[in-house]
Amino acid sequence: MCQLLGMNCNVPTDICFSFTGFRARGGLTDHHRDGWGIAFFEGRGARVFLEPRASADSPVAELVRHYPIRSLNVIAHIRKATQGEIRLENTHPFQRELWGRYWIFAHNGNLVDYQPALSGRFRPVGTTDSERAFCRILDRFAQRFPDAQPSPAELHEVLRELAVEIGRHGEFNFLLSDGDRLYAHCASRLSYVIRQAPFPVAHLSDQDLTVDFNLVATPMDRVAVIATTPLTDNETWHTMEPGSLLTFCHGALVSLGENRTLASPVTCAPACNGQSNA
Numbered sequence: 596m597c598q599l600l601g602m603n604c605n606v607p608t609d610i611c612f613s614f615t616g617f618r619a620r621g622g623l624t625d626h627h628r629d630g631w632g633i634a635f636f637e638g639r640g641a642r643v644f645l646e647p648r649a650s651a652d653s654p655v656a657e658l659v660r661h662y663p664i665r666s667l668n669v670i671a672h673i674r675k676a677t678q679g680e681i682r683l684e685n686t687h688p689f690q691r692e693l694w695g696r697y698w699i700f701a702h703n704g705n706l707v708d709y710q711p712a713l714s715g716r717f718r719p720v721g722t723t724d725s726e727r728a729f730c731r732i733l734d735r736f737a738q739r740f741p742d743a744q745p746s747p748a749e750l751h752e753v754l755r756e757l758a759v760e761i762g763r764h765g766e767f768n769f770l771l772s773d774g775d776r777l778y779a780h781c782a783s784r785l786s787y788v789i790r791q792a793p794f795p796v797a798h799l800s801d802q803d804l805t806v807d808f809n810l811v812a813t814p815m816d817r818v819a820v821i822a823t824t825p826l827t828d829n830e831t832w833h834t835m836e837p838g839s840l841l842t843f844c845h846g847a848l849v850s851l852g853e854n855r856t857l858a859s860p861v862t863c864a865p866a867c868n869g870q871s872n873a
Contacts, residue, residue, distance in 0.1 A: 597687075597703040598627055599785065600671040601770040601821040603777040605845035607665035608818055608873050610635075612806045614671065615660050616799035616826045621650030621673040624801040630674035630686040633659060634699040635666040636774040641697045645686045663872075667845075668772045672701035677724075684721035688770075689729050691717055693737060694744040698773050700729040703823060704766030704782060711761075714738070728761050732771070747776065747842065747849070754778060755840045770821065777843045779821045781835035786825050788832045789846065790873065791817040800828045811872040817846030818873045 600617045602610050614633070622628040631650035634643045642664065650656040650673055672687035679685035688701040702725035709724045716737060717730035732754070739745075739753055754771070758780045761767050768785055771778040779785060790797075792815075794808035812818075821843070825832040835841065842849045 596627075596784075596823070597675050598625070598673040598823045599701055599703050599768060599770050599821070600669075600823075600826075601772070601777050601779060601843075602666070602669040602818065602873055603772075603821075603843035603846055604667050604816070604818045604873070605847070606813075606816050607667060608816070609663035609665050610669050610671075610873050611660060611663055612797070612799070612804070613820055613822075613826050613873050615804055616801040617671060617673070617822070618650045618656050618660055619801040621653075621656070623651035627673045627675040629676040629681045631656060631672065632686050632688050632701075633669065633671035634688045634690065635664045636668040636697070636699070636772065637664075637666060639696060639774065641690060641699060641774070643688070643690055643699075645683060647681050647683050647686050668774055668777050670699045670701050670770045670772055670777070672703075677705040679721055679723035682721065685723045685726070687725060689726050691729065691733055693733050696744075696773055698733060698771065700732070700769065700771045701725075702728060703768040706761065706764040706767065709761070709764040724764075728767070728769075731761065732757050744773075747844075751778070751840065751842055754780075758840055768823070775844065776849070777819070777821070778840065779835065779843065780840045781837055783837055784823055785821060785835045786823075786832040787819055787821040787835065787841070787843075788825070788827075788830050789817065789819045789848070791846070795830050797827045798829050800826060806872065808872065819843045819846045819848070820873055
């Protein structure tokens with residue numbers, strides 16, 4: 596089973612702490628050795644690192660672990676190949692442009708006999724079911740909203756429909772972001788934690804590393820971290836319901852339709868101007 600990691604914040608935040616534990620799952624504390632990748636949104640751009648090798652053995656992953664790239668939205672993936680060769684073009688996360696902005700996508704699961712009809716605007720480069728699903732999602736977005744990006748509620752509803760449609764072919768856990776919001780769909784296993792004041796002293800499950808977030812964050816900072824399984828062993832992680840689709844904005848769970856009862860959602864407000872660590 597592949598591993599997913601996402602981060603959504605209200606201040607530019609580095610993911611060094613969480614990525615330290617996550618990276619270990621790529622060949623050290625778990626058996627996922629078929630590639631890894633991470634994407635950081637920076638303004639309207641996206642900085643993406645991909646490698647078709649185990650993250651635990653990767654000098655590039657070691658660089659990312661120590662390099663405090665600060666971002667409002669991050670998506671990372673560790674691959675255990677089910678479809679497609681172990682090659683760079685099959686390594687998540689995938690990136691495409693729509694409505695003048697980048698979209699980043701990563702999938703955990705296996706879609707059986709999934710060959711969707713695509714318009715040709717978005718075409719897979721590699722041979723994975725995951726990239727085909729990503730192209731299908733953006734194809735539907737573009738067909739439904741050809742002129743401009745719709746409201747968050749409209750987009751959430753179409754994405755929910757697509758999650759059901761694509762999920763009929765198999766397990767479809769995924770993370771998707773346009774740089775403003777991060778969408779998380781749970782088919783079988785996905786958890787999240789929202790860190791805000793008073794901050795915890797967090798300890799990683801996969802590495803013996805502890806961080807006191809009170810020393811690196813301000814009282815206004817808020818960071819949501821989403822992972823296939825919890826990354827820390829002393830925080831309260833929320834397990835997502837199978838079939839649920841959550842939207843995170845500025846480090847909070849946003850109320851959009853069917854998810855109102857899952858947490859204490861807030862409306863999406865402008866980000867503040869601090870820096871933090873996750």
